[in-house]
Amino acid sequence: MGGGGRREGHQPPLHMRVKPWATPISKIIRKALTEEKQVSTKTSAADLVTETDHFVENLIISVLKEKFPSHRFIAEESTAAGSKCVLTDSPTWIIDPVDGTCNFVHRFPTVAVSIGFAVNKELEFGVIYHCTEERLYTGRRGQGAFCNDKRLQVSKETDISKALILTEIGPKRDPETLKLFLGNIERLLKAQAHGVRVIGSSTLALCHLASGAADAYYQFGLHCWDLAAATVIIREAGGTVIDTSGGPLDLMSCRVIAAGTREMAMFIAQEIQTIHYRRDDEN
Numbered sequence: 001m002g003g004g005g006r007r008e009g010h011q012p013p014l015h016m017r018v019k020p021w022a023t024p025i026s027k028i029i030r031k032a033l034t035e036e037k038q039v040s041t042k043t044s045a046a047d048l049v050t051e052t053d054h055f056v057e058n059l060i061i062s063v064l065k066e067k068f069p070s071h072r073f074i075a076e077e078s079t080a081a082g083s084k085c086v087l088t089d090s091p092t093w094i095i096d097p098v099d100g101t102c103n104f105v106h107r108f109p110t111v112a113v114s115i116g117f118a119v120n121k122e123l124e125f126g127v128i129y130h131c132t133e134e135r136l137y138t139g140r141r142g143q144g145a146f147c148n149d150k151r152l153q154v155s156k157e158t159d160i161s162k163a164l165i166l167t168e169i170g171p172k173r174d175p176e177t178l179k180l181f182l183g184n185i186e187r188l189l190k191a192q193a194h195g196v197r198v199i200g201s202s203t204l205a206l207c208h209l210a211s212g213a214a215d216a217y218y219q220f221g222l223h224c225w226d227l228a229a230a231t232v233i234i235r236e237a238g239g240t241v242i243d244t245s246g247g248p249l250d251l252m253s254c255r256v257i258a259a260g261t262r263e264m265a266m267f268i269a270q271e272i273q274t275i276h277y278r279r280d281d282e283n
Helices: 014-033 051-067 076-080 101-105 175-190 202-210 224-236 262-271
Strands: 039-041 048-050 072-075 092-099 112-119 122-130 135-140 145-147 164-167 195-197 216-220 240-242 255-259
Touching (some): 014 101, 048 051, 051 072, 072 224, 076 092, 092 101, 092 224, 112 224, 122 224, 135 202, 135 224, 145 224, 202 216, 202 255
Antiparallel strands (some): 039 048
């Protein structure tokens, strides 16, 4: 996998370059899905981590460090263990080793590995691998987005009354947060959205958006490692990724709206109420 943010026109497409090392990692996760797991909690009883999260994260970082020793890393479990989560101008890999850990713990097969890459704080490419279905989603700035070798294209729906919306619950489950979360769903349903779905993996929900299978996504409480790779993929599929205020995306803000059209994204920004989470770079 190439680093440094340069385009390499004579190299094979990104999905072909990634698949040889993504497949073994996927096999590790698929095998672990069927086995008993040692499960711990992080920020809440719903924020889970397993030994597989740590093992896969360490494996990915070791492989990348060997090839790119000067690069920086932001990774979910390293951050949970106390590493600083700060995006600099340096080439930086942003890694979620097992997205959908609650799914993974319960053997629910919507589980993915997500790796984004940024240079000068600009997202350059992203890779998301749906482990159980062997679907490799890739996007590189200026070069399009793909699922395996099929080019992705977002929905161009602008009317909320014809839209399928995706979201995730987030780790906070106190009464006030739950009231806001359910209130946001109620607002969208009152606006006559076809439906609201929660699948347990933010990265794969965003990939569904990139493929045109859903029209919009919003969430409070996701992290930069959930969002980095998917942002490139969605933008390269023709979609919009913004802050929940309607302004530009802030990767460290723990909030996002993504949609096939800017009109849809802005409508959702006007409808939903903010659920406050601490920024990733405040840890």
